[in-house]
Amino acid sequence: MAVQEELIKSIVYFSHLGPDELTSVQRFVFEKTVERGGIILFEGEPAEVLYFVISGVVKIYKTSTDGKEQILHLIRAGESFNDVPVFNGGANLATAEAMGPVVLYGIKKTALATILKDCPQVSLNILRVLSEKMTRLVMLVEDLSFRHVTGRVARILLEYTGDGGAQRPRLTQQEMAAMAGTVREVIGRALKSLEKDGSVRIERHRIIITDKQSLQETAGLAG
Amino acid sequence: MSTDGDRIVMVEMPGIDPEKCNGCGLCVDVCRCHAVVMVGNRVTIINTKLCGWCALCEMVCPTDAIRCAYEIVVEERSGKK
Numbered sequence: 403m404a405v406q407e408e409l410i411k412s413i414v415y416f417s418h419l420g421p422d423e424l425t426s427v428q429r430f431v432f433e434k435t436v437e438r439g440g441i442i443l444f445e446g447e448p449a450e451v452l453y454f455v456i457s458g459v460v461k462i463y464k465t466s467t468d469g470k471e472q473i474l475h476l477i478r479a480g481e482s483f484n485d486v487p488v489f490n491g492g493a494n495l496a497t498a499e500a501m502g503p504v505v506l507y508g509i510k511k512t513a514l515a516t517i518l519k520d521c522p523q524v525s526l527n528i529l530r531v532l533s534e535k536m537t538r539l540v541m542l543v544e545d546l547s548f549r550h551v552t553g554r555v556a557r558i559l560l561e562y563t564g565d566g567g568a569q570r571p572r573l574t575q576q577e578m579a580a581m582a583g584t585v586r587e588v589i590g591r592a593l594k595s596l597e598k599d600g601s602v603r604i605e606r607h608r609i610i611i612t613d614k615q616s617l618q619e620t621a622g623l624a625g
Numbered sequence: 626m627s628t629d630g631d632r633i634v635m636v637e638m639p640g641i642d643p644e645k646c647n648g649c650g651l652c653v654d655v656c657r658c659h660a661v662v663m664v665g666n667r668v669t670i671i672n673t674k675l676c677g678w679c680a681l682c683e684m685v686c687p688t689d690a691i692r693c694a695y696e697i698v699v700e701e702r703s704g705k706k
């Protein structure tokens with residue numbers, strides 16, 4: 403499908419542009435479709451293209467040396483990814499994978515200078531996008547580095563343990579994140595770390611507390 | 626998996642709130658076991674043991690219409706309901 407101006411307008415980078423500016427941006431935009439599970443960018447490779455999601459969802463993640471995956475962002479329609487390395491000339495900071503079929507618009511690094519020169523509004527939009535991303539990343543770093551979240555999750559699990567009665571409140575990872583004052587991406591990691599400690603076992607839709615005392619200790623509660 | 630005494634209970638599946646669902650289909654696209662399908666413009670979840678509770682459907686849903694909720698139990702009590 404040809405690149406459509408209407409869709410370019412839906413991208414945060416290109417909001418509030420006049421018709422002439424949109425036309426000049428459109429010249430540099432190309433479309434790319436990716437199937438579910440397709441890797442769009444590999445961490446560490448030179449960053450050549452700035453991407454925008456038109457439809458579908460893209461997962462941005464880093465993998466540790468022992469193969470653990472940490473999701474940094476889910477990128478949805480209208481949002482961009484790979485901005486930072488494209489602007490600073492570095493390598494891709496993370497891997498990008500299509501969670502389902504995805505349609506992307508891309509702009510080559512080499513075309514960006516022309517776009518920025520022709521459309522000053524884009525620079526302002528970029529500043530906004532990048533500051534939002536930065537704020538979110540700082541929060542993620544805080545939560546990942548200062549292990550408090552695992553303690554908070556332990557506390558939530560203890561609080562929401564079913565007592566054997568029929569109606570137990572059930573929690574999604576999103577709800578646990580909201581309660582722990584963090585983002586969802588951190589919860590999976592906290593649960594895995596509790597599982598590794600031997601405090602819980604996760605069986606499909608069940609979190610089984612296997613060592614209540616150790617969970618209480620992690621939660622900072624007297625055993 | 627979810628049997629309870631003499632009553633056979635179907636496998637527990639993620640829940641959808643049709644009021645919140647906007648029919649975007651993102652959940653259908655990510656589910657690897659085809660448990661989430663679009664019937665007309667309504668998303669329906671098919672009961673299948675193939676669903677391993679990966680929660681991808683919940684993760685991509687822009688309107689929080691899908692819930693892959695966890696039941697939290699203590700081990701020694703888990704057999705009792």
Ligand code: SF4
Binds near residue numbers: 656676682
């Ligand atoms: S939890 Fe995973 S496998 Fe189960 S319905 Fe959702 S996407 Fe499909």
Ligand code: SF4
Binds near residue numbers: 650668
């Ligand atoms: S992702 Fe959410 S809003 Fe979209 S079809 Fe699925 S349940 Fe509905």
